[in-house]
Amino acid sequence: xxxxxxxxxxxxxxxxxALGPPAGAAHADSAPRVDLRVLVVxxxxxxxxxxxxxxxxxxxxxxEIDLTRADRPVIDADLLADTVDGRPRAxxxxxxxxxxxxxxxGSAEMAALAAYERTYRIPQVDAYTYARPEAGLxxxxxxxxxxxxxxxxxxxxxxxxxxxxxxxxxxxxxxxNSPTVGExxxxxxxxxxxxxxxxxxxxxxxGTSRRGSLVGEYRHDGRRELVVTFVYNQHQxxxxxxxxxxxxxxxxxxxxxxxxxxxxxxxxxxxAADDRWNTELNCTPGDVxxxxxxxxxxxxRMTPADVTHATDWQHGHGFTLDLAYNGAGSVEHRExxxxxxxxTDRFLADRARFRWINHTYxxxxxxxxxxxxxxxxxxxxxxxxxxxxxxxxxxxxxxATNRVWGTGAGLPLENGELVTGExxxxxxxxxxxxxxxxxxxxxxxxGVAWLASDNSREPQQRQVGxxxxxxxxxxxxxxxxxxxxxxxxxxxxxxxxxxxxGSGMCEDDPATSTCLTEPLDTATGYARYIVxxxxxxxxxxxxxxxPRPHFIHQSNLAEDRxxxxxxxxxxxxxxxxxxxxxxxxxxxxxxxxxxxxxxxxWRAALGDGRxxxxxxxxTVTVGAPDGVAVTATLPTGTTLAGAAFxxxxxxxxxxxxxxxxxxxxxxxxxxxxxxxxxxxxxxxTDPAPGTEVPAGVREQVRYAPAT
Numbered sequence: 181x182x183x184x185x186x187x188x189x190x191x192x193x194x195x196x197x198a199l200g201p202p203a204g205a206a207h208a209d210s211a212p213r214v215d216l217r218v219l220v221v222x223x224x225x226x227x228x229x230x231x232x233x234x235x236x237x238x239x240x241x242x243x244e245i246d247l248t249r250a251d252r253p254v255i256d257a258d259l260l261a262d263t264v265d266g267r268p269r270a271x272x273x274x275x276x277x278x279x280x281x282x283x284x285x286g287s288a289e290m291a292a293l294a295a296y297e298r299t300y301r302i303p304q305v306d307a308y309t310y311a312r313p314e315a316g317l318x319x320x321x322x323x324x325x326x327x328x329x330x331x332x333x334x335x336x337x338x339x340x341x342x343x344x345x346x347x348x349x350x351x352x353x354x355x356x357n358s359p360t361v362g363e364x365x366x367x368x369x370x371x372x373x374x375x376x377x378x379x380x381x382x383x384x385x386x387g388t389s390r391r392g393s394l395v396g397e398y399r400h401d402g403r404r405e406l407v408v409t410f411v412y413n414q415h416q417x418x419x420x421x422x423x424x425x426x427x428x429x430x431x432x433x434x435x436x437x438x439x440x441x442x443x444x445x446x447x448x449x450x451x452a453a454d455d456r457w458n459t460e461l462n463c464t465p466g467d468v469x470x471x472x473x474x475x476x477x478x479x480x481r482m483t484p485a486d487v488t489h490a491t492d493w494q495h496g497h498g499f500t501l502d503l504a505y506n507g508a509g510s511v512e513h514r515e516x517x518x519x520x521x522x523x524t525d526r527f528l529a530d531r532a533r534f535r536w537i538n539h540t541y542x543x544x545x546x547x548x549x550x551x552x553x554x555x556x557x558x559x560x561x562x563x564x565x566x567x568x569x570x571x572x573x574x575x576x577x578x579x580a581t582n583r584v585w586g587t588g589a590g591l592p593l594e595n596g597e598l599v600t601g602e603x604x605x606x607x608x609x610x611x612x613x614x615x616x617x618x619x620x621x622x623x624x625x626x627g628v629a630w631l632a633s634d635n636s637r638e639p640q641q642r643q644v645g646x647x648x649x650x651x652x653x654x655x656x657x658x659x660x661x662x663x664x665x666x667x668x669x670x671x672x673x674x675x676x677x678x679x680x681x682g683s684g685m686c687e688d689d690p691a692t693s694t695c696l697t698e699p700l701d702t703a704t705g706y707a708r709y710i711v712x713x714x715x716x717x718x719x720x721x722x723x724x725x726x727p728r729p730h731f732i733h734q735s736n737l738a739e740d741r742x743x744x745x746x747x748x749x750x751x752x753x754x755x756x757x758x759x760x761x762x763x764x765x766x767x768x769x770x771x772x773x774x775x776x777x778x779x780x781x782w783r784a785a786l787g788d789g790r791x792x793x794x795x796x797x798x799t800v801t802v803g804a805p806d807g808v809a810v811t812a813t814l815p816t817g818t819t820l821a822g823a824a825f826x827x828x829x830x831x832x833x834x835x836x837x838x839x840x841x842x843x844x845x846x847x848x849x850x851x852x853x854x855x856x857x858x859x860x861x862x863x864x865t866d867p868a869p870g871t872e873v874p875a876g877v878r879e880q881v882r883y884a885p886a887t
Contacts, residue, residue: 212270212300213270213794214300215792216273216434216794216795217241217242217243217271217273218240218272218276218435219260219272220242220243221244221246221247221275221282223247223282224247225411226414227307227411227412227413228246228278228308229413230412230413231305232276234414234426238725239782239786240436240437241436241437241791247278255293260293268300270299270300273431273435273795275296275303277293277307278306279308279310294403297403303404303432304406305426307408308412309408313372316372316376316396317372317396317407324392326368327386329354329364330362331354331355332383332384333351333353340381343429344426345381345395345425347758347830348757349756351756364412365410366409368393370385370390370391371396377396377398378397380395380406381395382396394408395408395425397429415724420720424439428813433831434815436791436793436812436813438813438829439830440765440834442722442764442772443499444767445499445731445747446503446730446732446769447502447731448732450504450506450734451505451513453481454662455477455479456477456480456662457658457666457670458478459669462683465478472552480735481509481738482734484522484523486738487526489741490534491533493748497752502769503527504538504539504632505536528589532592535592535768536593537599538579539600540579540582540601543601544570544601546605547570547608549569559612567612569616572618572621575622576626579622579626583626598626598628598631599631603634605619605644606619609637620646623644623645629648630773632651632731648776648777651728652728653729653731655730655731655743656671656710657714659736661736662736662738663739663742664707668706672699672705676696680699711746715745715746719753722750727765727772727775727776728772761831778836781807782809790804791804792843798849798850799847800814801845803843804844805841807841808839809839810838810844811836812825812834812835815849818847
């Protein structure tokens with residue numbers, strides 16, 4: 181591939197003059213202002229979209245210019261830099277491009293970007309680029325590799341672990357979820373002789389003893405590029421593992437927003453019993469999916485031995501389960517067994533080892549009154565056709581009675597947290613299209629501030645009277661299964677076709693992603709298929725920085741204890757991937773609610789342009805509206821009003837700081853870094869920022885507003 185050098189020295193010199201003086205000393209009186217915002221130039225491909233998604237989720241402001249629209253702004257000196265109060269300002273702290281140069285040869289826009297990066301020491305991320313000398317790498321045909329990396333176990337190099345990827349334990353496994361679908365494509369190559377190139381993540385080049393770079397830093401022409409040579413999307417594990425490091429590299433660990441990993445598990449129906457799936461009737465006797473009178477209920481309830489197993493498992497994993505309890509389950513058991521309830525006795529003896537959540541006293545359905553004479557059930561109606569609702573007093577009594585029972589039993593409660601039975605009271609489609617109008621007043625009556633909701637139905641947090649919802653991820657480990665054979669049988673019923681003996685739900689809704697091509701073996705299907713799938717799904721939520729809890733049921737901790745392989749798979753899988761300073765966080769329900777509220781307020785403030793943030797030398801200044809907490813990631817040693825900022829995580833400090841409408845001033849640790857935050861680039865001699873477009877890179881144009 182021929183390299184084309186079209187930009188003249190005079191043109192580059194003119195651009196540098198337009199951009200302003202280069203960043204030199206880090207002293208506040210001479211350093212330029214660098215705004216804490218990222219410029220993302222996209223070609224509409226998945227890799228730049230993935231980086232933009234990471235910035236959005238973490239709360240890091242960015243402006244996107246996408247090469248699919250003709251009405252987007254031209255990238256020139258005026259777009260990139262200006263002067264504020266007599267001080268040169270770089271408007272972006274980093275630049276993300278879809279490749280090392282997505283423009284045509286001799287592009288004035290690429291020349292402007294190169295001059296800007298050189299002048300202000302702004303790093304550039306090549307989101308997915310062909311391995312070639314212009315990116316510091318040999319062509320793949322020169323002893324490298326081009327092809328699939330499905331199932332390959334890449335590795336963080338020593339330089340990567342000492343640098344931006346130090347939060348990883350070393351391995352970067354690439355997904356291989358389907359033997360028939362190609363999931364990854366990459367170029368593996370070694371650096372060009374004499375190039376200042378440092379691999380951060382590499383993999384073995386097939387058929388050789390050498391390793392080729394997948395992510396590496398290339399210093400040249402007074403610029404720094406993070407060269408990524410594999411394609412990815414925002415959901416793939418390999419990207420999720422490396423996303424933090426990409427952002428840390430481009431920002432030098434100084435940016436708005438934060439990325440942390442969370443895993444919380446709610447266990448519903450504790451003290452109660454769950455009805456069991458009937459493998460012959462294909463429904464659950466005693467519950468609303470079975471016709472009235474069909475079959476005999478065969479409830480599943482934990483034993484004292486199951487409690488001991490739970491406490492041992494928690495201790496072994498350094499993890500705490502949240503138990504959503506129904507006090508009536510214990511009361512009724514004692515009434516039916518001469519006052520004895522060994523399960524509750526065991527739980528109460530170990531109550532301090534768990535967190536507890538009010539799940540209402542009897543687990544009653546608190547929405548419309550249900551008409552269960554038909555399957556599926558429907559809302560009962562008055563004579564005039566209006567919905568008959570469960571009353572305010574009934575709802576409040578369910579909450580208050582369970583709280584009184586729990587307090588009397590010595591459970592350590594947060595009285596503001598509530599999980600209603602089946603998330604009832606809030607709308608349930610298709611039967612109940614609106615919240616029970618008596619729910620919000622009952623929540624006010626009982627002081628509920630945090631109300632669980634089903635993330636599969638309502639993924640966004642919302643207000644229900646005085647309470648904010650906390651969406652919870654349902655795990656596909658069924659409430660009515662205590663044994664693996666029951667779980668697989670029901671799974672087959674739901675996810676196979678009618679011709680295969682299933683319900684046909686997948687035929688009716690082809691978009692369902694978990695449909696089976698054939699039934700699972702009831703003896704092996706759980707361990708072979710369901711556990712890996714559910715583990716991957718839940719771990720994906722964790723790696724995406726999603727704080728929403730997951731929920732299962734007490735039946736899943738009984739009998740075959742079918743939940744543990746999934747829960748252990750998530751925690752053990754995480755531990756194998758991350759360093760000790762990047763733990764998975766285990767928040768309780770109200771902490772998740774606060775985190776979601778803060779994120780929503782922060783995103784709204786960013787979207788409205790009400791946040792300003794910039795760095796001058798060793799000082800970061802952030803302005804945000806009164807009452808909107810500020811989130812940031814900064815180096816260890818950063819202080820706010822003389823105190824350490826945030827909490828330690830992944831080798832730095834991150835967290836939230838309250839805002840009163842007055843700008844926050846954060847002092848970075850000495851010695852000062854460069855304005856871009858990542859160190860001065862080594863001088864090199866290549867003068868040409870313009871190069872030809874790699875094969876397959878599309879010349880598209882679009883502009884999207886900052887998020």
